[in-house]
Amino acid sequence: MTSLTGSFRRRLLGRSAETRHEPRARTEPVDTPHEEVAPVDIAPNDPLLAFMQSASGAVDVESLELDSPALAALKAAGVKLAVPLVSQGELIGVLNLGPRRSEQEYSSDDRKLLDNLAAQAAPALRVGQLVRQQQAEARTRERFEQELEVARLIQQNFLPKRLPELDGWQVAAYYRPAREVGGDFYDVIPLPHGRLGFVVGDVTDKGVPAALVMAATRSVLRASAQRLVDPGVVLERVNEHLCPDMPAKMFVTCLYGVLDPTTGHFRFANAGHDLPYVKTADGSVELRARGMPLGLMTGMAYEEKETVLAPGDSLLLHSDGVVEAHDPNGEMFGFPRLKDAVARYPGGGELIDRVLTDLREHTGADAEQEDDITMVTLARSSAAYETNGSAPTHQLVEFSVPSAEGNERLALERVSAIVGPLGMDQPRLKRLETAVGEATMNAMEHGNGYRSDQPVMVRVLTEADMVRVQITDLGGVSPERETEVPDIEAKLAGLQRPRGWGLFLIKNMVDEAHETSEGAEHTLELVMHLAEPATDERTRGGNHDDK
C-alpha cells in the first residue's frame, strides 16, 4: 500500500500492494481486509503534514498521537507504517504500509530498508511529478494556441478577400492581429446603385469569443446594409440583433459609412468607434457622429452625418490598436499623431505605409504588437478634365466664397497656398493673387450682386507646367460686367469713372483669361504658367523680392 503527497495536492492515497498497478515489494504489508483504500487528503493545516515533513524516517502510525483527521483516516485504513518521501526539504509523498503478512512487527532492518528506498524514490518521484506538471502546462499552452489559431481563422475568413476597384478612387486596407487576436474587423460591402458600404469595428475581449461575436456582427451588418439605406438605421438594426445574445461584458464598436463614388458623398454613423479622419485641402478633420456601442442595450439611435470627399481628399478608418500603441516609456501613439499623419501624408496605401512606419518608430521595431491594428483608407483621385486633347488637367481644390465685401482675400489666399508649393515663382504668384482677387471681387459684385445666398465657386486645376483657376458666379451674361477699357487720362479728365480697373488688371496679370457662360453660371478662367513662358512677349520687372 503506497500513497503520494504532492506539494500542492496534499493527498494520501491508500492502495493495496496487491493491485495490478503496484508491484509487490519485499516490505509490502500483508493483505488487509480492504483491497483498495479510499484516498486520504492531508489538509494544509493538518499537523500530520508538518510531522511527516520533519520526520527522520519511517513513522509508526498506530503509536502516533496527533489531533489529525488524516492520521485518523490512515489508522482506519489499516496503515501501520508511513515512510515520508522528502525531496529537497519538501514532502512530496508518503509510502504507506499495512501490517506484515507474517503479522509480526516491522523490524529495524525493515525500517532501514524502507528509509533507503524512500531516500532513492523521493527524487525520482519528484522528477516524475515535474514531468507530469510540464506536460500539463504544455497541453494548456497547446490548447491556447489552438484556440488562437481558431480565432485567427474565423477573423481572416470574415475579412474581405479583395477590395473593390473604383474609377477615380483608391481603396486600401491593412489588418494585422495581435498575438492574442483581438476583435478587430473591417468590411467593404457592395450596395445597390453602385454605392459602397465601409465598415470598421472592434469587439471587446480577445480570442475565440471575440472572433465569434465579430463574425456575427459582420454577418448581421452585411444583411442589414442590403435592405436598409441609412447607415444609422443599419446600426440600429445590428444593435437589436446583437443585444439578446451578447455575452456579458462584451460589446462592439463600429463605424459604418456609405460612399456614393460618383459624387463623393460619404454618409456615416458611429457606434462608439474611434473617429475617422478625412484629409482635405485644409488639413485633416475628425468625422463626428454620436452613438453607443453595439450590443450594450436595445433601443439605441445612431446619429447620421455626411461629408463630401472632393478630388484629392482621403479618408482613414482605423482601430484603437494604432493610437493606443505604446512606446518603451509608456506613451501612447495618440490621436494627434494620427491626425497629423493624415494631414501630412498622401492618402490610400501610401498613408497606411507611412503610418505603420511612424508606428514602428514609436513602439520600437522589436516591440510585440499590443492589439489588433486595422486601417482602411479611401482616397479620391484628383479629377481629370478634357482640355482639347492636350495633357489631362487635375483638379487640386474646389471651394466657395460667400459674396461679401472683402472676401476676395479669402479666395486669393487659399489659391496662393495651393499654387505656391507647385513651384510658381514669387512675382508670378503675386500676379495670380491679384488676378484671383479681382476676378472674385467682380464675381461677387457684378455676378452675384453681393447676395449672401450666392457664393462664388473657385476651382484650381493643374496640368503640366500651368495652373487654371476657374471663378464662377451666378450672374450669367450680366450687363453690369466691366466692358470699358480703362484710360487713365480719360479718368483724370473726368471722362471715365475712377473705377473699372478689375478686368484690365486681370488680363494683364495672367498669361490667359477666358470668359464662358452656361445658363446662370459665368466663369472666368485664369491661366498661369509656373514659370515665364518663352512666348510671353510682355515686358515685366526682374525677379524681385515682394513684400
Next chain:
Amino acid sequence: MTTSEVTTAVRHRDGAAVIDLVGDVNARAEGSLDTAWEEAIATQPVAVVLNFETAGYINSTGIALIVGLLARARARGIPIRAYGLSPHYREIFEITRLADFLAINPDEDSAVLGADRRPT
C-alpha cells in the same frame, strides 16, 4: 497676408505733406484717404507724398482711389509722389499708367525733395 483696415497719418516735411498708409488700400480706405488728403493740402504743400512702405493689399478699388487723389491733385496743381511700393505694386502702377502721372521714388528723402523723375 492678413486683412487690415487702412489707417493714415499725415506728416509735413520740407514743405511736402507725407501721407503714411498702413494696411490694405481697398474700398474701405476711401474715408481715411479723403481725410488724410484734406489734412495734407490744408498747409498748401509743394507736393503730397504717399508712403506705401507699410501698405498691404491694394486692389483695383484702391487704385481707383489713388486715381481720384491724382485728379484732385492735378486740379490744384500739386504734384503727387510715391515711395515704398513693392515690385508687384510698382508693376501695377506701371501697367495702369499711374506711374506716368505720379513720381515713384525709391525712398522718402527723394520723394520729399522731388529728386527722382518727375511726372510727364
